[in-house]
Amino acid sequence: MRLPCRPPRFPLVCWMFVFVAVWPLSVIALEGGLEVVFAADLKTAGLDATAIEAADSEREANADRAAELTLATLPSLNELKVLGAKKSSYLKPSRAAVSQHSQRDASVFDQTIKPILNEACVDCHGPYGAEASFDITAIDPDMIDGGDAEWWQEVLAALSKGEMPPPDEMEMEDEDRATVVEWLSDEIHFASIARRARDSHSSFRRLTKYEYNYALQDLLGEPWDFAKDLPPESVSEDGFQNSSDSLHLSVSQFETYRQLARRALDRVTVRGPRPDIVRWRHSMSDAAAIEQRMYQAKVKRLEKRFEDDAEKREKQIETATRLYRNPGTGPYYLNVATGEKARAKWEYNGAVYAIEPVDTANASQDEQEASASSVAPVVEAATHVAVLPTGKRSYLTIELGNQIPDEGLMRVRVRASRGHDQMRIPSMQLVFGWRATNEGRADVRVSKRDTPVTATAGAAETYEWLIPLGEIDPRNAERKTSTMGRFPSPSEYIRVVNSSVSKDSDQPADIVIESVEVDAPIYAEWPPQSHQLIFADREPNEELSREEEVDYARSILTRFMPRAWRSSVDPAAVENKVALFQAMREGSEDFQDAMLEVLATVLTSPKFLYFAPRAFTSTEVSVPPDTQVSSRQQNSADVKPHDRQLSAEDLATRLSLFLWCSVPDERLLELAASGTLHQPKVLLAEVDRMLADPRHERFVRHFVGQWLDLRALSYLAVDKSFSQFDPSLKEAMQQEPRAFFAELLRTDASVLDIVHADYAMVNERLAVHYGITGVEGNEFRCVSLDDDAARGGILTQAGLLAMNSDGEHSHPLKRGVWILKCLLNDPPPPPPAAVPEIDLADPEIMKLTLKQRIEDHRNQPACMSCHQKIDPWGIAFENYDAIGQWRDEIKGTPIDASSALYNEQVLDGVEGLKRYLLNSRQDQIVHAMVEKLAVFALGRLLAFSDSAAVDEVTRAVRQDGDGLKTLVQRLVTSDLFLSP
Amino acid sequence: MKLNLDSLDRRRFLRGAGVALALPVFGSTSNWTAIASAGASAGVPETSGQSGANGDSPRDVKRLACFYFPDGVPMPLAEDPAYQDWSWFPHGNGTDFTFTKCMEVFQPLRNQITVLSGFSHPDVRQVHGHSNADQFLTAAATGSDGPYKNSISLDQVYANHIGDQTRFSSLVLSTDGGTGTPRGTHTMSFSRTGRAIPAEHRPKRVFDMLFVKRDADAARRLALSKSALDDLLADAKSLRRDLSGDDRERLDEYLDSVRQAEQRVEKAKRWINTPLPNVETGDLDLDVSPEDPQRYVQTMFELIYLAFRTDSTRVATYQIGRENAFGISDRLARAVGFNLAHALSHETKQPGGWERFSTYCGFLNREFYRFASRLQETPEPAGEGTMLDNTLLLLGSASSAFHLSQNYPVVLAGGKAMGFKHGQFLNYAGSDAVGGLFDGVPEPWMKEPAKDDQPLTKVFVTMLQQLGLETESFAGRTGGLSELV
Incomplete structure (x- = not known):
């Protein structure tokens, strides 16, 4: 039988199902739009003759099913997931692993x-x-x-x-x-x-900027940003930052590492006695009084200025009074007794709004500590409250002057509730800011998550934040040079912000504030835990003899080095550092100074900065030097039986770099030392433990960011015509893919949910954007979707659609390239140099729709071969505009979102695209996910020699239900992961 | 008296221009030298072989600053109505030429400027222009794919020659920061070993590095540094023994870094007793970001000016934008009311496209001009003539029309005291340079060049020679360009 290589073109008969045996790899599918779907797209090496035979026999089964279903309805996307899975070529047993x-x-x-x-x-x-x-x-x-x-x-x-x-x-x-x-x-x-x-496929590499940062956080015990000064990391071809190939080092970077290590150690250790706490107590009665004073002063000024012009004076004062009494939609102070309102204003000139700290000079250390840990603030009967409605400028500014300490925690307590009879639960944020001059200013959000204000009116509760002051960047540099009331202003403030979504609905989401208290610096204990972690067992500034110092240094290093270097450290290496300590002690201020300098060296050593996965070595198999046959043989991979296995300590490190983006904790190191970590049961239990630990959020954040290349989203700017686009939407867009991935991981949901899911992870802002009702508050949560929601999965997330647009219009090419690159791991070749652009001066071209223009462009022979593979993937998303909103038409022209791939497969809109992927590309999607996670987990690009191992993981995952957590587990226990 | 500068006027000028240099009222020439040269003299031990960094005689200061912009320049064909006004290259040849609207801002400095056409680096003429920013200052065969190797950049050749005379051997800046990737560099500068030198993109960091004292006890620390570095070298060597070939190479970056750090410690010891120049930020907004494009670019230029002015360094590079629209620098086009810079180079077919592209290039020219005239207006501290006379400026891109990596647009300015002859358009491309609208396949960069450009290394060699290096070649190519001097 001689048949053409591809099926003949079929007339476009909608909603008709035609079964054609074209060539052995074609399989009938149940598609909307066009009819023929190929299961032939097996990019993976897993395709073999049996797959073809299976496809053949399955084709007949499908034919029967097709006949049955022709008259029934189309299968839903969820049903397609099941149908498509049955076609997997991974369902058969694996090939022999042993090669002859x-x-x-x-x-x-x-x-x-x-x-x-x-x-x-x-x-x-x-x-x-x-x-x-x-x-x-x-x-x-x-x-x-x-x-x-x-x-x-x-x-x-x-x-x-x-x-x-x-x-x-x-x-x-x-x-x-x-x-x-x-x-x-x-x-x-x-x-x-x-x-x-x-082959050796080394993943010897430097830690990335973010890994370095987390490693310091975990070692030093404070969740601070220690790595800000490192240069941005380059990104490898496939989007990952942790690829060994792209992690270089220069001398200035090396010097930065030295400085950062020392600075980090200085920040987590302390000297001298506990600093006094500065306290601010600010009732809204006080605040309203300040506002009233400002108003009265203004009136006085006007009276003086228009002394001789009664008419003008009256008018001006009237205006001032109206402004004072009528806050419009902005925040205001409410007199609880009279119901009188006064707008809550703030201006930086002269620091006139600054409040003084209360006098604590006489408070004893005991009192200080007691109040540091007390919970209930002093509550006075409030004559006034501050009311923050939703809106752009909905915040209360509490100016604290120039006495906010540099380090330690700042505790902010706000007594607040909802407004009267208010159903909506408002969200609250805390901002730290300053304004030194008209231009010199900063507002830094310091609350990590929004706080829902659940307290009902009249039953205010206390909401508390603990803000590490040393992390606020930038602080007002004038606070130590200028004086209060002078210009530039040295003063700093906090802002309590109502961050609830502003909706047109008549449902208010006011925050009612009774009082604000600020205390700083707060230390839970003195010296702080992080100090004790390094300088254990001794009081700060304890006088030691030189011998005692050396012994103490040795004990500090013996504890610190194995964790920093993630392995047992032999005594000679410790002695080297002790010798360094002795050499440095002379030129140092004191013991602590010399010790921190030595520890900074430990943290700048290549043994900390680099990960060098080594093969398992055991004393039993090591060959004494005199019996070595040759040095080549000693290094050769073939000699030692254990050389293909990663050493236990390095396994611990690889695991923690993968799932925590950081160094292993003590438990992992202990398991490694005991020699049990390699046991699959132990390893899987550790994966469970690590994924249950909050540190796994780093994995979610960085993996998803790199896999989907979300950098473009971070500098997304959209056209002004999208008036609904605001920072909180952008923030939600950045969060959504991560929240979705985290949910998949948590529930071990199918990797194919990336293509389509009947649920979504949204917060209120995003729900409004998507037209999903019933979501309140800024926390992300899982909501189920209607069948016609036009959402579900990764592909239709607003952020990704927006990121792959140009800010004004959708960009099918970018969207197509992105899918091929990130989702299918089948990146198209890089674009040619001078793309012949579409001639918009041509009136004929101007008449075309965007899709038509793209097709016109594609028809140029230079462009066709690539674009045919790219464009249809992007055109399918034409129903989503530049900020990912659904649209049915553009300027009155209905959207045509269908386009044919090179193999005649028509992708008809996003639904059609999802159908095609679920029906025919499941293996590729799962395989791509395995590859992406493997690249991230190993910290290197995959090589040809990895393909069989990647296939094995894919096979296991496919046979085990495609779960994302399953995938992580299979990967971690695979030969890929367990080899050096 | 030779240095009869009115210090009050100078201070007023500096303030008016956005920055206050806290200058004392100078009593004598030698005083002025000691303070304004920020340590090139007082308290710094002279190393043998150096000259002119001290004493009462005018200092022989030569500076170099190089600037890069991506995506090429507008080159409408002669028959295009946009040709007259919106071409980047001037019309004419030699001293008989006229600037187009794109470059007319240079007119007041016409006699301090040379425009070049028909120059490029031969090894990558048929590589896509988007891959070639890496080699603009290196002339290396960085290729289009596969293994990547770069070599030392022009600025670093000079920095290696002159760098130990100032506190900082060079200043490396870019809008995007860091190193970028191979063939997608974020820095113009490459070290002796061809490694990318990370560029700083935060004005605040640059300023702090140059003018704000970091550690009160830096001297003591330096003494400690030596032992720490020795120790780290030992750690690295012990780790190296466990590694195989490729990995060792990677670790060698670390070893190199430690060794270079040791050299820096030696050098820093000489500067440690010399006070930092006293420069106040004044109106300079150091927290400005590329979100405020014009002010950002101006601030970066201003920082280079200040670094030169205080003789903190004599070598600077600033990559104004990275190639191919990935990154924040693409948004500098907002400075002139457009959205993305790279897109402008593609949209020349649209009505008004040439004008828009040219307007953006004109913005870059204007900022370059502003910097050059700032140097021109400043008398050489403790020297003769103006700062511009002693500062050689290079502005260019590694592609001309539609990312064709030939006929680089290049402007050379300043350095008259080094012997540069300006006021000319060295038009080696002639009237038939490849330009116009892209009209189909094969793409211009893939074609065999119809005419061979001059190697840009000729310009580099002459630059280095005039900067005082005894060299006949750059990147293995011999020969200079006599018309420049």
């Missing part, structure tokens, strides 16, 4: 494969016309030593997807295709295993 590659028959290529390729490929990809710079006769069929295995992977992909030979130019018989595909799959699989056993 040397016995593979090399003559097969010459006798069988080569003739087929000669006939089908050489015309275009031969020595006389190497299109795409590719000559198939020039690549070596020896996958192990030939050096061209990656090319053969491309050949396999092109053949199995049906992209090549070009369907309209060349025919290839089904049998031939199957033969070549089967041969290539096998060769690649076995060669990958063979090369894996032989």
Whole structure:
């Protein structure tokens, strides 16, 4: 039977299902729009002859089902998930893991494969016309030593997807295709295993900026930002920052590391006695009194200024009074007894709004400590309250002057409630700010999460924040140089902000504030825990003899070094640092100064800054030097039985870098030391423990950010015409993919939920954007979606759609490239140099819709080959505008979001795209997710020699229900992860 | 008296221009030298072989600053109505040329400026311009894919020569910060080993580094540094033994860094007793970000001015934008009311497209001009002529029209005291330079060049020679350009 390489074009018959046996890889699908779907897109090396046979038999089963369903309704997306999963080529048992590659028959290529390729490929990809710079006769069929295995992977992909030979130019018989595909799959699989056993794929690398930061946080015991001064990290080709290839080091960076380590150690340790606490007590009666004073002063000024002009005086005073008494939609003080309002204003000139701290000079240390830990603030009967309605300027400014300490915690307590008869629960934020001059100012949000104000009117509760003052950046640099009341102003303030979503609804979300208290610096104990972590067992400034100092230094180093260097440290290494301490002691201020300098060296050592995964070594198998046959043999991977296994300590580190983006904790190191960490049961229990620990949020944050390349979202700016776009929406957009991923991980939900889910993770702001009702508050939560929600999964998240737009219009190309890159891990080649742009001066072109323009552009031969693979993926999202809102038309023209892929597959809107992915691309999606997580987990790009191992993980995940947590577990226990 | 400068006037000028230099009223020439040169003299031990950094004679100061902008320049064809006004390159040749609207801002400094056309680095002429910012100052064969190797940049060649005469051997700035990636650099400067030198993008950090004392006890720390560095070197060597080939290479970056740090310690010891120049921020907004594009660019230029003015360094680079629109610098176009800079280079076919692209390039020219005239208006501290006379400026991009990496747009300015002859347009591209609208396949960068450009290294060699280096070649290419001097 000789059939064309691709199905003939079918007339566009909507909602009709046609079954066509075209070539062995085609499978009938139940699609809206066009009819034929190929399961042929098996980019993965897992495709083999059995898969083709399975596809054949399944095709018939599907045909029956198709017949049944023709008259019924289309399967839902969720049903498609199940149907599509059954087509997986990973459902069969795995190939033999042991390779006998040397016995593979090399003559097969010459006798069988080569003739087929000669006939089908050489015309275009031969020595006389190497299109795409590719000559198939020039690549070596020896996958192990030939050096061209990656090319053969491309050949396999092109053949199995049906992209090549070009369907309209060349025919290839089904049998031939199957033969070549089967041969290539096998060769690649076995060669990958063979090369894996032989090649080193080192992931020796420097810690990334964020890993360095978290490592210091975990070692030093304070959640502060210690790494701000490091230069931004480069991003590798596939979007990851932790790839060994891109993590370089320069001398200035090295010097920055030294400074940062010392600064970090200085910040977590203290000297001298506990500092006095400065306290501010601010009732709203006081606040209203200040406001009244300002008003009266203003009136007085007006009276003086218009002494001789009664009419003008009256008018001006009237205006001032009206402004004072009528706050409009802004915040105001309410006289509880009279109901009289006075607007709550603030201005920085002259620091006139600053409040004095209360006098605590006489308070004893005991009292200080007692009040530091007390919970209930002093409550006075309030004559006034401050009311913060929702809105842009809805905050209460409490100016604290120039006495806010540099370090320690600032405790802010706000007594607040909802407004009268108010159903909505408002959200509250805390901002720290200052304004030195008209230009010199800062407002830094210091509350990490928004606080819901649940207290009902009349039953105010106390809401508290503990803000690390040393983390606020920038502080007012004038606070130590200028004087209060002078210009530039040295004063600083806090702002209590009503961050509730402003809605047009008549439901108010006021915050009613009775009083505000600020105390700083607060230390739970003195010296603080972080100090004691380093300087254990001794009082600060304790007098020590030089001998005692050396012993103490040794004990500090013995405790500190193994954790910092993530391994047992031999006594000689400790003694080196003790010697360094002794050398430095002379030039140092005191013991602490010298000790911190030595510890800074420990934290600048390559043993801290780099991760060097080593093979497992055991004293039993190590060869004494005199019996070494040769040094080459000693280093060779083949000699030692355990060389393919990662050492236990490095396994602990790899695991913690993966799931915590940081160094291992003591428990992990203990398990490593005891030799049990390699046991799958122990390892899986640790994965569970680590994912239950809040530190796993770092993994979610950084993996998702890098995988989906969310950088573009962080500097997203949209056209002014999108008046509804505001910072809180942007923030929610950034959070959504992470919240979604975290939910998948938590519930072990299917990786395919990325494509489509019947739930979403949203907060109120995002729910408003999506038109989902019934969500209140700024916390993200899981909500179920209607079938027609046009949301669900990653693809339709507003942030990703907006990020892949240009701020004004949707950008199908960006969206298409993004899907191919991030979701399918099939990145298109980089764009050519000078893209011939669309000639907008041409009136004919101006008449076209965006989609038509893209198609016109694509029809230029230079562009077609790439764009045909990219554009349809993006055009399918045309129903989403530049900020990810649903639209049915653009300027009155209905949206046409359907477009055909190279293999005639029509993607009809986002629904069609999801259908296609779920029906035909499940293996690729799961495989891509495995690859992305593996790259992140290993900290290096994947090599050809990893492909069989990646397939094994994918197979296990697919057979086990596609869960995301399952994927993490399978990955961690895979050969990929457990090898050096 | 030679340095009969009215110090009051000078202070007023500095304030008016946005920055207050806290200058004392100078009693004598030698006083002025000691303070204004910020440590190039008093208290600093002279190393042998250096000259002119001390004493009563005018100092022989030569500075170099290089600037890069991405995405090329507008080059409408001669028959295009936009040609007359919106071309980047001037019309004419030699001393007989006219600036277009894009460059007319240079007119007052015409005699301090040379515009070059028809120059590029030969090794990457057929590589996409977007990959080539990396080699603008290095002339390395950085290629289009595969292994990447860069080499030392022009500024660092000079910094290695002159850097130990100032507190900082060079100042490396960019709008995007860091190193970027291979072929997507965020820095113009590459070290001796071809490693990217991370660029600073935060004005505050630059200012603090230059003028704000970091540690009161820096001297003592330096003494401690030596032992710490020795210790770290030992750690690294012990780790190195456990590593295999490629990994060792990676760790060698660390070893190199420690060794360079040791050299810096040696050098810093000489500066430690010399007070930092007393510069106040005045109206300078050090927290400005590229969100406020014009002020940001101006601030970066101003910081280079201050660094030069106080002789904190004599070498500076500033990459105004990275190639290919990834990053914050692409949004500098907002300075002139557009959205994204790179898009302007693609949208020249649209009505008004050339004008918009040219307007953006004109903005960059204007800021460069502002900087050059600032130097021109400032008398050389403790020297002769103006600062511009002793400062060589290079502005350019590694592509011309539609990211074709040939015929780099290049402006050379200043350095008259070094012998540069200006007021000319060295038009090696001639009238048939590739330009106009892109009209199809194959793309221009893929084609064999119709005409070979001059190697830009010729310009670099002459620059280095005039800066005082005895060299005949740069990046392995021999020969200078005599027309420049």
